[in-house]
């Protein structure tokens with residue numbers, strides 16, 4: 001009797017579990033491959049990947065780390081929202097509370113702040129990787145464009161977030177930043193008015209930046225990251241065709257003649273990623289790719305925690321519109337532009353950034369040849385790589401100057417003095 | 418070339434097509450209208466900001482020959498031999514507060530320099546500091562109007 005109740009209970013729970021997962025824990029390669037395709041969260045991976053994808057020195061996992069940082073930022077940001085009040089003096093007080101009153105508040109704030117800085121750097125490096133490996137070439141042109149939009153969104157998120165603590169650093173960085181926007185021809189003043197919700201930075205501005213930072217931009221980011229990663233999945237990672245090194249692992253599971261299976265078999269479009277490749281060069285995404293990804297996520301989270309326990313996110317005095325700190329600096333990733341702006345606001349604030357953004361957006365449609373794609377620093381791409389590297393280095397150089405070599409009155413200083 | 422398929426609506430094809438076109442057009446117009454309305458919605462009608470026209474105190478608070486910085490208003494008020502005038506302390510470059518140094522002004526942010534009339538002497542600032550109209554209220558208060566920029570010839574005789 002009790003035996004039956006026990007079995008029935010177990011069957012009932014098993015029914016619930018099956019309604020969620022449909023299959024049991026996959027124990028074989030074939031089951032795991034099936035899981036990769038049928039699970040919403042796993043199916044952003046292919047079932048099998050080229051060995052080349054796993055080589056850490058090809059992507060340096062920079063795109064993956066960008067995505068991990070976005071998740072970390074979303075989670076910590078949501079937590080911070082439980083305490084943050086988007087109204088001028090209250091905003092500053094809630095930052096102080098997070099720092100000194102709320103248990104673990106300071107750690108969460110530090111993680112959020114440092115991840116945001118890291119994300120700007122990592123996304124930039126990811127773009128450099130994609131350029132230097134010529135990975136924006138056909139068929140990936142449009143995904144590069146999506147990538148550029150993601151870079152702009154990353155900057156927009158960092159910039160809107162910068163105002164929220166409502167301290168001196170925040171207030172004057174946004175003052176300088178929004179005044180740069182006002183230099184745009186024709187619409188500049190209106191753009192600034194719309195951004196601030198008035199003539200001066202005040203309560204309306206803070207609320208606007210808050211909504212942009214916490215809702216609009218993250219949603220746009222989520223949408224575009226999904227599109228971006230989905231396209232990577234469809235196109236396959238660049239460069240796989242350059243590397244053929246047969247492995248035996250798949251031979252037992254899939255007959256050599258079968259090159260497509262599962263969803264791939266019913267896809268109408270010829271899948272370059274599936275059919276052009278030799279299946280013998282491939283390994284299963286689970287465990288090979290999945291475990292590497294989890295390991296990298298773990299490493300990123302550990303590093304973020306260590307950094308956030310050691311280094312405190314800055315919080316200066318409360319914003320004071322009557323007192324300009326000397327010098328007043330924008331966030332570091334805009335200091336290259338601020339350095340240019342210190343010569344000419346129009347050139348540095350409008351012309352150069354607009355031209356850079358446009359150049360990046362149309363780049364894959366100008367540089368159309370496909371040779372040298374999928375390899376680091378291919379000799380065929382020497383000219384393109386040289387130009388890109390020079391521009392990137394100039395930009396980084398200007399940021400270094402703006403950050404370390406500019407003191408009061410934007411006069412030249414030596415950082416070691 | 419006969420089309421003997423009878424559409425469920427019973428309407429002839431050309432009519433259906435133009436109905437579709439009409440519907441599409443309507444949807445497009447509604448979307449554009451909605452976007453325009455949203456955009457307009459984001460432009461505030463009422464600003465909860467300090468008034469753009471305000472009194473800065475009795476004229477007697479500003480003795481002849483003085484230059485006074487009013488940090489809350491981001492404004493300098495001068496009383497010269499030929500009358501009162503007000504110059505903005507907001508740097509025309511990127512909005513930092515300029516300092517009154519010697520006879521001119523200097524900006525801490527990117528080193529712009531202005532002469533005693535606020536004209537650019539040096540640096541990235543693209544134009545002169547703003548001058549604003551001053552008037553006297555019936556109770557002898559100096560009143561500044563930020564919506565009324567004036568030229569550096571402006572003087573208010575008290």
Ligand code: HEM
Pocket residue numbers: 059061062063064065066067070123124126127130135136140143144145146147148150151154225228229232236237238239
């Ligand atoms: C929020 C920012 C971004 C995220 C989360 C992201 C994520 C990813 C991921 C996960 C990959 C797979 C390969 C890898 O890990 O490197 C990838 C590839 C790619 N990304 Fe991004 N990315 C971002 C920004 C950008 C930017 C700024 C660009 C270029 C302007 C870009 C262009 C590309 C291209 C063209 C590929 C395909 C590369 C290939 O097949 O080798 N992405 N991205």
Ligand code: FES
Pocket residue numbers: 508509510511512513524525526527528529540541542
């Ligand atoms: S804000 Fe005054 S010089 Fe830049």
